[in-house]
Amino acid sequence: MSTADIGLIGLAVMGSNLALNIAEKGYTIAVHNRSSGRIDEFVAEAKAQGLDSRTIAKYDLADFVQTVKRPRSIIIMVKAGAPVDAMIEQLLPHLEEGDAIIECGNSLFTDTQRRFDYLKPKGIGYLGVGVSGGEEGARHGPSIMVGGSKEQWHNAEAVLTAIAAKFKGESCCAYLGEGGAGHFVKTIHNGIEYGDMQMIAEIYGVMRDGLGMDPKACAEVFKEWNKGPLNSYLIEITGHVLDAVDEQTGKPLVELILDRAGQKGTGVWSAIAAQQMGVPATAIEGAVAARSISSRKAERVAAEGIYGKPSRAQTDVTLADLEQALLAGKIVSYAQGFAVIAKASEENGWNLPLATIAKIWRAGCIIRSRFLDQMSAAYEKGGNTNLLVVPDFVELMKEAHPHLRKVVSAAALGEFPMICLSAALSYFDSYRQAQGTANLIQGQRDFFGAHGFEIEGRGSDLHGKWPSTLGKD
Numbered sequence: 001m002s003t004a005d006i007g008l009i010g011l012a013v014m015g016s017n018l019a020l021n022i023a024e025k026g027y028t029i030a031v032h033n034r035s036s037g038r039i040d041e042f043v044a045e046a047k048a049q050g051l052d053s054r055t056i057a058k059y060d061l062a063d064f065v066q067t068v069k070r071p072r073s074i075i076i077m078v079k080a081g082a083p084v085d086a087m088i089e090q091l092l093p094h095l096e097e098g099d100a101i102i103e104c105g106n107s108l109f110t111d112t113q114r115r116f117d118y119l120k121p122k123g124i125g126y127l128g129v130g131v132s133g134g135e136e137g138a139r140h141g142p143s144i145m146v147g148g149s150k151e152q153w154h155n156a157e158a159v160l161t162a163i164a165a166k167f168k169g170e171s172c173c174a175y176l177g178e179g180g181a182g183h184f185v186k187t188i189h190n191g192i193e194y195g196d197m198q199m200i201a202e203i204y205g206v207m208r209d210g211l212g213m214d215p216k217a218c219a220e221v222f223k224e225w226n227k228g229p230l231n232s233y234l235i236e237i238t239g240h241v242l243d244a245v246d247e248q249t250g251k252p253l254v255e256l257i258l259d260r261a262g263q264k265g266t267g268v269w270s271a272i273a274a275q276q277m278g279v280p281a282t283a284i285e286g287a288v289a290a291r292s293i294s295s296r297k298a299e300r301v302a303a304e305g306i307y308g309k310p311s312r313a314q315t316d317v318t319l320a321d322l323e324q325a326l327l328a329g330k331i332v333s334y335a336q337g338f339a340v341i342a343k344a345s346e347e348n349g350w351n352l353p354l355a356t357i358a359k360i361w362r363a364g365c366i367i368r369s370r371f372l373d374q375m376s377a378a379y380e381k382g383g384n385t386n387l388l389v390v391p392d393f394v395e396l397m398k399e400a401h402p403h404l405r406k407v408v409s410a411a412a413l414g415e416f417p418m419i420c421l422s423a424a425l426s427y428f429d430s431y432r433q434a435q436g437t438a439n440l441i442q443g444q445r446d447f448f449g450a451h452g453f454e455i456e457g458r459g460s461d462l463h464g465k466w467p468s469t470l471g472k473d
Helices: 013-024 036-048 061-067 082-094 109-122 134-140 150-163 181-209 215-225 233-243 266-277 282-294 297-307 319-348 354-360 372-380 391-414 419-431 438-449
Strands: 006-009 029-032 055-057 073-076 100-103 125-132 143-148 173-177 453-455 459-461
Touching (some): 006 061, 013 029, 013 134, 029 036, 029 061, 036 055, 073 150, 082 109, 109 143, 109 181, 125 134, 125 181, 143 150, 143 181, 143 354, 173 181, 173 354, 181 215, 181 233, 181 266, 181 282, 181 319, 181 391, 181 419, 215 319, 319 354, 319 372, 319 391, 354 372, 372 391, 391 419, 438 453
Parallel strands (some): 006 029, 006 073, 029 055, 073 100
Antiparallel strands (some): 125 143, 453 459
């Protein structure tokens, strides 16, 4: 009998938490997993939480599909890439026209678009859904970014809206556009997250090495900052991470963690997408580069042996400087991320609702922060204006950017790496200058390759008239 409201395949941590969330919201969910042992474990988890009456475990794939009411909505939570394609092929023989596959992993948006196009002629819907919030979010309310078929979105809308995080009563779930729109927005979300985390780490480096603060003292500062304009999930958890103590040694846990950060690919994808569309996203690019440098631990150790330890001179920057510098850097990072989304919307015909995106990031997701409300309000007024010229953010940047300038300058002189915050400052300075230096670049290009350029007030010249003797000596 078809008794389940929705189905889910893939009962690893994220999948099982999402399934329990769905059951807890009053929906009956059928579940399946490649490994039968994991199904047994999930059944035990559901029973322990009193949710077994709303979960139906199926060990056979065909039986699982038939358990879901038509038109079927089936979530797949498997590893991105080839496993997703393989799962689609396994499901296809059991699906009927009008059914939909909902892929909630971190897939590359171009893969999602390809799958959407592949399944559409077969009458099968494909929703590429970005889910942010980690394990805790999946269980108790993530931010959900939906892309794909609008008809199939409406079939699953009630469930997805119910399980999403809530901000002042509003669900942090929205349909954003066709094809790969949802996964693209999630990719840029992760790129902004990379920038946010790297900037926080750079500020911590100044606290630790420039101000001589121990992790406990740093933790207290971040906890205090979380009460002000920097209020956000990442600032909050930074305070907890710096406060943690290793039980075996009694030492601050952060000092025992190897300084080598991993990455799963979404940050790189966001930087690549920005480059391909010609949108500067220097904070994201800097954050990706910083993680790549961190992974070269042996090379860094060897380089320090050659050049000597950084001087790490005591700095005269204050905690107030650091707070404002971080605020300015975050605004630039978000401005760049939303600029990339706006350009992608234009190029792909997605008509992405920027105000809605800011709204659904206000709770549940990793980059949730206080000023997303301001961003949403700015975009609701219309247009895709860069946040750096939106009045509310202009006032914030006017106050904050001198502090960012002071911190980046001190970092350069004191030999503190600041790849992300310095990139944010350079972007800001480049963006706000009316007269840049690209006129020289255009002249050079024309001289070497007859590319042509524009003469201000006179239109465009096909080719510059350079002195005949130029370059002959």
